[in-house]
Amino acid sequence: MSNRLLPAGILLASMFLHACEDSKKKTPAKNIAAAAVLPEYERTPPIASNIQVKALKDPVNGNNVLLTATFPRGAVRENTLSFLVGDETLSLRDDGVDGDAKAEDGIFSLAISEDLNRFKEDLTAIQHANLEKLNKREHLFRWSGRSATLIDNIVRESPVKSLDFDRGATLDPDIFKLIPDPELKERSLMITDLGVIEDPTRTFNPCTKKGNPKGVWTFGHLITQMANTPSSGISVTAFIQSWLEKWLTTQTINADAVNARINMFNTVILPWVQKSNPGATVTLSNWKTFNIDPSLAPFRLLAIVNRLDLRGNSGYTVSNAGEGRFVFGVLNTNCNPLRFTTILEYGIPKNNCKELVDFAQQWYNLKNLVPGSAAYNNALQAITDQFTTAGTSPSKPNGSSLNQLRTNELAIGNPWELREFVISKKGVFDEVTVKQEPQLKFNRIAGATAANQLLLATYANGNEPSILDQTYAIQDIEVGTNFLGGKAHTLTPGHFWDAATAAGASRITNDTVRHILSLNTCSGCHGGEANTAVGNLINDPAGVFHAAFLQIAPQPFGVKPTLAAFLTGDPAQLDGLFRVTDPAGRPTGAPIKWTFNDLARRAEDLEQLVKTGCGKSRLESIVRVLTFKPLNFTH
Structure with a gap:
């Protein structure tokens, strides 16, 4: 049956099945004296300005396809650039060897084995799938940082059918882009559904006492896991105090004065300590002598957030797999929201491409479930437990995966102020600089x-x-x-x-x-x-x-x-x-x-990460590595 007669969904399924089958059959490209993969390129990789693919009449080391990539002068320090596609190390060369036409001309070459007819069918399937979504008034964009440019017409006019690999064809990264499933935004990326953020088995209302005070998505549970008392020896009370006390005295951070906001005591600390110690006389001078019950934290869960988009380029290493975040709103004594949010930002403890993509697939699969249902919330907890549970990052302080805790408020002082905290090597909170923000x-x-x-x-x-x-x-x-x-x-x-x-x-x-x-x-x-x-x-x-x-x-x-x-x-x-x-x-x-x-x-980004995977489609994966620029954003 002709691919043109198949629905786009079947085409895509066929495409990735072909790719997986192909990856089993292919042998790694043969490269002589390949350079080492440079881990520093995970954050700042060289980005190819032009990628071309040509069918070879005369195979090179048994490979039938030559891929060439041009980089800005000086972007690649050596004449060989090595990177990872799944478990395979590949090397682009600019040394006149293994199919490279001319040494040190700035054009790097890689000979590989590829079924170009099937590859073209796969590209056609992507275009057909996008066209179906364009007809539903969905859109595709090109991104420069956070800013978007609509490229719907580029999708409609895609040159996929006219690609001539015998003469050599340019592979624009846009031809691989997929219009994402619209359900991803609310189900897999920014989760604010009431059935999730007020799940009675996982969250808690400290005013009405409804819910589970030790639920896995409560602020109290999460900060208890960060303290990790059995491993760190630091009590949860001491851990919380190390954070709250920072507002009560002026902090000097990188020679920048962060003035005290004493209202933090009456607004947050005093009600929390009093509820933890009924009948006690709590003052500014003695509050640290009392226990703090983490389950009575005056916080309401606002959102669970997937930030895999903050990851590095996994073609060079996976030390930064992005973040998972919990956003809380601070409450007054009547349980009304204050203009005060607290964000827990966790690093994702995944260390290779397969782990990263499998984790991304878990987030992606949430789009098929109903937020708030038992199936959805169970699946989401299975995701969040991987970075919130104590001991998930043994090499970090307290074994916590937390990267940083950030606050944003006007409730206890003026003007609006944002602060940043990290768990220090001593296992307590330090207040630190706010990233990418000059004084x-x-x-x-x-x-x-x-x-x-x-x-x-x-x-x-x-x-x-x-x-x-x-x-x-x-x-x-x-x-x-x-x-x-x-x-x-x-x-x-x-x-x-x-x-x-x-x-x-x-x-x-x-x-x-x-x-x-x-x-x-x-x-x-x-x-x-x-x-x-x-x-x-x-x-x-x-x-x-x-x-x-x-x-x-x-x-x-x-x-x-x-x-x-x-x-x-x-x-x-x-x-x-x-x-x-x-x-x-x-x-x-x-x-x-x-x-x-x-x-x-x-x-x-999530759609592309899941569909590209780790070498599912080899040529696409190579293009992805050579054109994926990490965001280096803080938010």
């Missing part, structure tokens, strides 16, 4: 001096290539001074980052550099760059109280939290994208409209 004193919007605006512009302009490439990572010390911030302050709903407006050394010269630098700060993403002041109202017109500054807006028990349009997109737009006019007004007179729908981006 507030360098921001013109916060009244930076001319000298400090110059330092911000010097950093931005001096790191323009890596910022545009989104491979930069702000260090504690930059431009000769303590640069990274100890806290993030979102001063107004339209808050953003910028240096001087006038031309000169103190101006960030590239408009996109300014935007990326600002968006990747916590304060910019929760302010003007993502326009949360408007973005929350799109999805929750009644939620004015919680609108600005929050991507996930807390609501009372019984009400589903609302998400900012930065995450969900704008359903009023034909393409579903949320548009934000550049808050700095750049370029002058015609400011850029940045486009967001971050859950669509994450869904596409």
